[in-house]
Amino acid sequence: MMSDDKEDGEKLFSEKGTSQPPEAAKFIPDTETKNGVSPINVECIKSKFTGLTKEELLKYSKDPFWIRIRWTLFILFWIIWFIMLFGAIAVIIVTPKCKQADPPLWWQRSALYKTEVLTLPQKDGLVIDSLRRHIDHLKELGVETLVLKYVLNADLSTPLDVTNFTDVMPVLKSLDDFKTKIIDYAKEKDINVIIEFIPNSSSKNHVLFIRATSNETDFEDVYVWYPKNKEQNTSNWKSVYGGSAWSKENNRYFLHQFLANEPEFNFRNSRTLQLFNDTFLTWLNLGVKGFFLDRTEYLLEDANFEDEKVARNTSFTADQYGYYYHSNTFERPETTELLKNWSSIIKNQSGILGVSGGVRDDREIANFVFRPIFLPPNFNATQLNDDITRWKSSVDQPAWEWNCTKDVKQCFPEEAIDGLRIVSFLLPGTPVLKLGQEFGYDNVFHPNNNTINQELWQQVQANQSANPESHLNIVKELIKLREKPSITYGTFESTVLKNTNNSSSTVFAFTRIKSGNPGYLVAWNLGNESAVVNFDQFTTVPDDLIVVIKSGRVFGNQYPNKSRIFSSNVELPPKAAAVFSFVPKSQN
Numbered sequence: 001m002m003s004d005d006k007e008d009g010e011k012l013f014s015e016k017g018t019s020q021p022p023e024a025a026k027f028i029p030d031t032e033t034k035n036g037v038s039p040i041n042v043e044c045i046k047s048k049f050t051g052l053t054k055e056e057l058l059k060y061s062k063d064p065f066w067i068r069i070r071w072t073l074f075i076l077f078w079i080i081w082f083i084m085l086f087g088a089i090a091v092i093i094v095t096p097k098c099k100q101a102d103p104p105l106w107w108q109r110s111a112l113y114k115t116e117v118l119t120l121p122q123k124d125g126l127v128i129d130s131l132r133r134h135i136d137h138l139k140e141l142g143v144e145t146l147v148l149k150y151v152l153n154a155d156l157s158t159p160l161d162v163t164n165f166t167d168v169m170p171v172l173k174s175l176d177d178f179k180t181k182i183i184d185y186a187k188e189k190d191i192n193v194i195i196e197f198i199p200n201s202s203s204k205n206h207v208l209f210i211r212a213t214s215n216e217t218d219f220e221d222v223y224v225w226y227p228k229n230k231e232q233n234t235s236n237w238k239s240v241y242g243g244s245a246w247s248k249e250n251n252r253y254f255l256h257q258f259l260a261n262e263p264e265f266n267f268r269n270s271r272t273l274q275l276f277n278d279t280f281l282t283w284l285n286l287g288v289k290g291f292f293l294d295r296t297e298y299l300l301e302d303a304n305f306e307d308e309k310v311a312r313n314t315s316f317t318a319d320q321y322g323y324y325y326h327s328n329t330f331e332r333p334e335t336t337e338l339l340k341n342w343s344s345i346i347k348n349q350s351g352i353l354g355v356s357g358g359v360r361d362d363r364e365i366a367n368f369v370f371r372p373i374f375l376p377p378n379f380n381a382t383q384l385n386d387d388i389t390r391w392k393s394s395v396d397q398p399a400w401e402w403n404c405t406k407d408v409k410q411c412f413p414e415e416a417i418d419g420l421r422i423v424s425f426l427l428p429g430t431p432v433l434k435l436g437q438e439f440g441y442d443n444v445f446h447p448n449n450n451t452i453n454q455e456l457w458q459q460v461q462a463n464q465s466a467n468p469e470s471h472l473n474i475v476k477e478l479i480k481l482r483e484k485p486s487i488t489y490g491t492f493e494s495t496v497l498k499n500t501n502n503s504s505s506t507v508f509a510f511t512r513i514k515s516g517n518p519g520y521l522v523a524w525n526l527g528n529e530s531a532v533v534n535f536d537q538f539t540t541v542p543d544d545l546i547v548v549i550k551s552g553r554v555f556g557n558q559y560p561n562k563s564r565i566f567s568s569n570v571e572l573p574p575k576a577a578a579v580f581s582f583v584p585k586s587q588n
Helices: 002-010 054-061 064-094 128-141 175-188 207-212 270-286 333-348 381-394 414-426 454-465 471-481 485-489
Strands: 023-027 040-044 112-116 145-149 152-155 158-168 192-197 246-249 252-255 290-293 352-355 368-370 373-375 398-400 402-404 430-434 491-497 507-513 519-525 531-533 544-550 564-566 570-572 577-582
Touching: 054 064, 112 128, 128 145, 128 175, 128 471, 158 175, 158 270, 175 192, 175 270, 270 333, 290 333, 333 352, 373 381, 381 398, 381 491, 381 507, 414 430, 414 471, 414 507, 414 519, 414 577, 454 471, 471 544, 485 507, 485 519, 507 531, 519 570
Parallel strands: 112 145, 112 430, 145 192, 192 290, 290 352, 352 368, 368 398, 373 402, 398 430
Antiparallel strands: 023 040, 152 158, 246 252, 491 507, 507 519, 519 577, 531 570, 544 564, 544 577
């Protein structure tokens, strides 16, 4: 028995003495026992794979088959990696990019400040010193664009009647002085100078008109003359000021659409065209940054001198301008081509062109269009909204300049001035400031004439600088606010709101919004009573508003700047205006 056990135990080892695969005894329950002994099933336990040994790895690493596999996978990995890299680059390159808005140019960014040179104080017959002080003032104000009127040499009694288009008025001394003491000085202050003039006509003292009326045939057609064979019956064209637009000189009739001492140029004549090409280049080479050309609607007229059709407006007589339509003398189609040529010359010298009209549908000709909006006395919110909507839709870059059909104080009393400024500066386009308007209308002029009182100017400037709610400081705040993205690039939505107290529609309001930036809400109560308004008509305006700017003289201590108010219940005193910022509501 022991011999058998010994024999079985030896079978656990190989002949070489190494261990055999281990076996396990497994009890089998519920089986029949023999001689009191339960059967046991002995099974071989399979050993687990624990990886290749170092020697085996070295063996396979040198195997040519596995070497080829490794190199194939290595090369394939880098091929795929480079494909993904270049694919990502290609996607970035070919994917359409979101167009970034162009940054505003200086003439879009800044208000246009219009100054009539002859209104400035003179010293020894010159305005050089006054104009330099004026440039310093504009720098401190934050204005970048100065529009100068009455620069070109003209008759002092009639300064619109130019005698030399490439020389300056005597009050500016000389062309060289104007360049070195004004143009260059303005450039040092980062202020751009634009010259305003009327290209349509000249003085009768202009050398070209003198030569044209002296039987010099080469110069005869520089101006518009009525055909000799029709002189017995000139066309029925009328001057804007009334009466015939034809006056006789040297036995011939010349055209003047305004005053009789303003003969009109013939822009179908090559000598005339060359005169103005030279004029633009002369001033641009001196450092002037552009031009505002007035009366451009009247530059050309019908070449056949056909009569105007009668409008039959019973408000006028047959000798008045309003009695006729003016298709033969106003905004002629040929005017667009003339302005396009001038624009090309000016823009090639990095200049800008502003016009009063005549561009028709070709809006890219002029950088901006000056055309004052005339409002009646006691104009209301609906009239203002209609005029703004009409003007904004007619030009790409409107210049906001306001006039009154009567005396200016009837349209814009003292308490309404800040409201007008707030609206003008925050509308899409470029606001226009006239000399002294940053202080109010007549605060800095001599009481009996149109010239600046220097002592009064300095006094008013000092007083208003010290008052945070003055006209001057409100203009400064508005100039800074124009730098905000929502004002520069934002959408525009305007409406007229009802006064919840009495249902009268006296509040003009609009929003300026650019995605990802604070929005701005402007509201101006044009009524003579306080108005309480709810701004929920604007779907982007939330419940909370923050006061940014207000016409302080009207509001007083109500709504301090930076205070929060509810948009559903805002009270605006008579003639008061305010600017509010807000986080636009989502439109999803």
